[in-house]
Amino acid sequence: MKDKIKSLIDLSQIEPEALKQIYDVASLDIVKKLAIMPDVHTGYDLCIGGVALVEDHISPSFVGYDIGCGMCFVNTGVKKEEIFRSRKEREKIAQQIYKAIPVGNNIRKKPLDYKPFKSASGDKNLTKKVNDKLYHSLGTLGSGNHFIEIGENLEGYVCITIHSGSRNIGHSIASYYMKKGRFLPLKSDIGQAYIQDMNFALEYALENRLTMMKEILKILGFTEKEAKKIIKKTLINENHNHAVITEEGVLHRKGATPADEGQLGIIPANMRDGVYVTVGLGNKEFLSSASHGAGRVLSRRKAKELIDLEEFKKVMDSADIVAKVSPSTLDEAPFAYKDINQVIEAQRGVVVEIIDQVKPVINIKG
DNA sequence: ATGTAC
Numbered sequence: 001m002k003d004k005i006k007s008l009i010d011l012s013q014i015e016p017e018a019l020k021q022i023y024d025v026a027s028l029d030i031v032k033k034l035a036i037m038p039d040v041h042t043g044y045d046l047c048i049g050g051v052a053l054v055e056d057h058i059s060p061s062f063v064g065y066d067i068g069c070g071m072c073f074v075n076t077g078v079k080k081e082e083i084f085r086s087r088k089e090r091e092k093i094a095q096q097i098y099k100a101i102p103v104g105n106n107i108r109k110k111p112l113d114y115k116p117f118k119s120a121s122g123d124k125n126l127t128k129k130v131n132d133k134l135y136h137s138l139g140t141l142g143s144g145n146h147f148i149e150i151g152e153n154l155e156g157y158v159c160i161t162i163h164s165g166s167r168n169i170g171h172s173i174a175s176y177y178m179k180k181g182r183f184l185p186l187k188s189d190i191g192q193a194y195i196q197d198m199n200f201a202l203e204y205a206l207e208n209r210l211t212m213m214k215e216i217l218k219i220l221g222f223t224e225k226e227a228k229k230i231i232k233k234t235l236i237n238e239n240h241n242h243a244v245i246t247e248e249g250v251l252h253r254k255g256a257t258p259a260d261e262g263q264l265g266i267i268p269a270n271m272r273d274g275v276y277v278t279v280g281l282g283n284k285e286f287l288s289s290a291s292h293g294a295g296r297v298l299s300r301r302k303a304k305e306l307i308d309l310e311e312f313k314k315v316m317d318s319a320d321i322v323a324k325v326s327p328s329t330l331d332e333a334p335f336a337y338k339d340i341n342q343v344i345e346a347q348r349g350v351v352v353e354i355i356d357q358v359k360p361v362i363n364i365k366g
Numbered sequence: 367a368t369g370t371a372c
Contacts, residue, residue, distance in 0.1 A: 043367095044367095065367045067367095105369080105370085107369065129369095132369080133369055137368095137369080142367075142368080143368085144368095145367090146367090167367090167369095168368050168369055170367085170368090172369095241367090
């Protein structure tokens with residue numbers, strides 16, 4: 001059983017509950033390989049930061065609730081000084097973003113256009129449930145670790161990163177299929193239906209991020225034409241909750257950045273340290289995957305209990321980052337996360353190379 | 367991870 005598990009972090013460093021999940025999953029005959037990322041923590045069924053190769057079956061719970069959750073990134077090609085001259089200006093832009101993009105539990109009052117969903121399983125309730133919120137949820141950020149970040153890369157160019165998922169749409173699809181079984185045979189109607197509906201959620205999550213990306217570029221003063229060009233030329237899109245059918249089996253990633261050879265990805269650190277741009281090395285031992293973040297050291301509850309708001313404010317101010325520093329974001333403070341350098345070093349040259357790094361200027365959160 | 371909704 002243990003030879004199925006390949007971990008980028010010492011197993012002794014993993015929280016007991018997540019470790020139990022790892023052994024439970026690895027003990028299943030149907031699971032051929034299990035790769036563990038350094039930001040691993042307890043999730044529903046398969047741990048977050050877990051990548052599982054499964055034989056002939058697809059598992060809704062191995063993909064998780066936020067199907068298609070992931071990152072979009074662009075490099076505007078404009079230097080920081082050309083857009084941001086003062087802190088006041090940055091604060092104004094942050095305000096404009098909060099005004100244009102619903103965050104947290106909020107969705108749009110006025111719906112945006114998107115092609116309707118029809119459940120491949122034929123379930124009328126699921127179809128209705130998804131379509132009900134489809135247009136209102138598009139272009140909304142969500143909560144938790146989801147964020148919008150405007151930052152400066154190593155060359156001084158303004159880059160935009162968005163971390164968000166499929167909102168209620170993916171959640172509805174995920175819950176519906178999780179009730180159908182832990183593993184759905186690929187050669188079954190329900191398995192095929194899940195694949196189709198999961199793919200819809202992946203597409204929707206990308207559209208969700210792109211909608212926000214276009215709005216942000218507009219707020220930064222780019223014309224529609226310029227925005228299109230920036231996206232076309234520089235977009236990195238990657239999602240860390242999905243399943244892919246491969247020749248070796250069904251590859252499920254839950255909280256893991258795809259790192260096929262040459263594949264670009266984004267690994268976020270935390271609100272203060274920004275994001276890393278990665279290129280995959282296609283390391284099959286680790287199922288061509290990398291971490292999807294730094295990983296928490298404090299649970300959300302503990303973070304709110306232990307972290308001092310003033311301390312949080314101090315580090316964000318000294319890095320001159322405009323961000324929502326409040327009791328509601330204490331659980332997202334840098335101290336709630338592992339030291340990103342260690343997490344990166346555990347992966348550099350093994351599953352990815354780092355090709356760029358972006359320091360935050362503005363961080364938007366739910 | 368998520369719509370004030372069984």
